[in-house]
Amino acid sequence: MPDLNPSTPSTGPGRKLALRGDLLDFTAQPDWGQLDSPAVRFQPDHWLLIDEAGRIAGTQPSEPDASWQQVDRRGRLILPGFIDTHVHCPQLDVIASYGAELLDWLNRYTFPAERRYADPAVAAAGAARFLDALLAHGSTSAVVFPTVHKGSAEALFAAAEARGMRLITGKVLMDRHAPPELLDDVAGAERDCIDLIQRWHGKGRLAYAVTPRFAPTSSPAQLAMAGALCRADASLYMQTHVAENREEVRWVTELFPEARSYLDVYERVGLLHERAILAHGIWLDETDRQLLAARGGQVAHSPSSNLFLGSGLFDWPAARASGLGVSMASDVGGGTSLSMQRNLLDAYKIQALSGQRLSAWVALHAATRGAAEALGLQQEVGHFGLGTLADVCVWDWARGPVAQARDERVAPGHEPQALHERVFAWMSLSDERNLHSCYVAGQCRHQRDS
Incomplete structure (x- = not known):
């Protein structure tokens, strides 16, 4: 049977890379309707460490040593691809x-x-x-x-x-x-x-x-x-x-x-x-x-x-x-x-028409770790666990005056429900224009010009 979780990707960064930003991923499936879900892992202003093979080597709040190439994206949201x-x-x-x-x-x-x-x-x-x-x-x-x-x-x-x-x-x-x-x-x-x-x-x-x-x-x-x-x-x-x-x-x-x-x-x-x-x-x-x-x-x-x-x-x-x-x-x-955000917002609207409320957590999980688990690829992609390939995207929390004004209203708090309010606003108001950079196995494959 072919190995569908390769130990070494065909390409990697070739050097140790550290990305700084607000890290968000999931450790499990969130419960429906739960806004303070323990399945959510939010690490504000942390460093995501990516080794020479393009795999995630860990996260930390402190600045890494000089052996890591540092890419500072503080104030931006970092998600699994x-x-x-x-x-x-x-x-x-x-x-x-x-x-x-x-x-x-x-x-x-x-x-x-x-x-x-x-x-x-x-x-x-x-x-x-x-x-x-x-x-x-x-x-x-x-x-x-x-x-x-x-x-x-x-x-x-x-x-x-x-x-x-x-x-x-x-x-x-x-x-x-x-x-x-x-x-x-x-x-x-x-x-x-x-x-x-x-x-x-x-x-x-x-x-x-x-x-x-x-x-x-x-x-x-x-x-x-x-x-x-x-x-x-x-x-x-x-x-x-x-x-x-x-x-x-x-x-x-x-x-x-x-x-x-x-x-x-x-x-x-x-x-x-x-x-x-x-x-x-x-x-x-x-x-x-x-x-x-x-x-x-x-x-x-x-x-x-x-x-x-x-x-x-x-x-x-x-x-x-x-x-x-x-x-x-x-x-x-x-x-x-x-744009996955546009599709997630449409998913929210569909559930609202049926009298349900789709949380940002359930929605984002289905587009990251949940999808990886459904495909049997949770050892490779979908979250920031040790050894997973660094398929990672860096996003602006807000683009444009309307989204920026909304983000300013919800950004200060990091308690669970306040965090959900901010992420839900991001999910609802963002699209591909919010994408700053996209990494595949630690290689930058897309970056916004300005």
């Missing part, structure tokens, strides 16, 4: 497209954009643009859909390797109900997957995800092939969509009348396991939630996309009550921003 657990590389081209629900969206916008990725040059340029955009928004790890083209997955793997990023992706499987130029076949898709797995899975910080787009675009034979790949290698991930839109759910019922539910389509062929990432899950029932939790899979909650496409309101408390893991995702281009 965000982990985007569901996003589409080629859909940057169609972000913010007008007036469609899910199935119309695919036919009108997504499929035409994805056809272009048959061209290797388009795929390479798109992968580079996409990963640089993730870093510029503070996301240092991602679970990504490319296209049905083998070359689009290869381009993503190569571009992520060059940047030292943690990336999980795999060629999209799609052999029906799509334009002919985007269809594969079972035997050819299986050969492509096996070749990509052999070349990329477990190489550095890369991992392969078996990727049926969603049940309607894969024949029963193709879904069975995907399940067989997962059974043959338990270290493989699986990513797909489930129960996003009511019309989609109705369609799946027609296509798979033998299945109890949409989720059961995947269960019958062995696609539900502890490395399964299912986007959306809005219309899962309690039986489905308990089944997915029992299999160890997770829902990649995509709030911006759910609102923009009018798909529905995800019941996060019900998922938690079932023991189901929930991570955070941008789902660009159905989602309208790669």
Whole structure:
């Protein structure tokens, strides 16, 4: 089984680095609604120590000795890099497209954009643009859909390797109900997957995800092939969509009348396991939630996309009550921003519409340590624990007069509820413009010009 928590990253800082700022991460999962959560670890005006291999060597309040290269970002917030657990590389081209629900969206916008990725040059340029955009928004790890083209997955793997990023992706499987130029076949898709797995899975910080787009675009034979790949290698991930839109759910019922539910389509062929990432899950029932939790899979909650496409309101408390893991995702281009803060704010609004209040702690945990744990990568990313890779982002607490005025009102106190007030304001009012710098395994991969 490939080592998905590499002992040495492909790139590191090559020198000891100390970052100074307000450190915030999590030691466990915060309870719903608890504002003074013991799971929150806040270390104001501390130094984050990063060793020569790009791993976190500790934190301390005092200035480190002269052997450390000091980067003083006092007065700024330092967080683990965000982990985007569901996003589409080629859909940057169609972000913010007008007036469609899910199935119309695919036919009108997504499929035409994805056809272009048959061209290797388009795929390479798109992968580079996409990963640089993730870093510029503070996301240092991602679970990504490319296209049905083998070359689009290869381009993503190569571009992520060059940047030292943690990336999980795999060629999209799609052999029906799509334009002919985007269809594969079972035997050819299986050969492509096996070749990509052999070349990329477990190489550095890369991992392969078996990727049926969603049940309607894969024949029963193709879904069975995907399940067989997962059974043959338990270290493989699986990513797909489930129960996003009511019309989609109705369609799946027609296509798979033998299945109890949409989720059961995947269960019958062995696609539900502890490395399964299912986007959306809005219309899962309690039986489905308990089944997915029992299999160890997770829902990649995509709030911006759910609102923009009018798909529905995800019941996060019900998922938690079932023991189901929930991570955070941008789902660009159905989602309208790669900014995790904008997506977290949309998640708050969704819960508010359901009479719930999503705390900043639960939200941020789902985009950092919680996502890492759901992916089995908690030894590598998602928090500031000793030995984790230094995927770290430095943020301004406030940008612009409105946010600055709000921050001045809440900044003085560090008691638990006052801290939550400040972090919630930051989560609500910030976006990629607040990002000062982004480090991947201790290497600065993005920094604001001024």
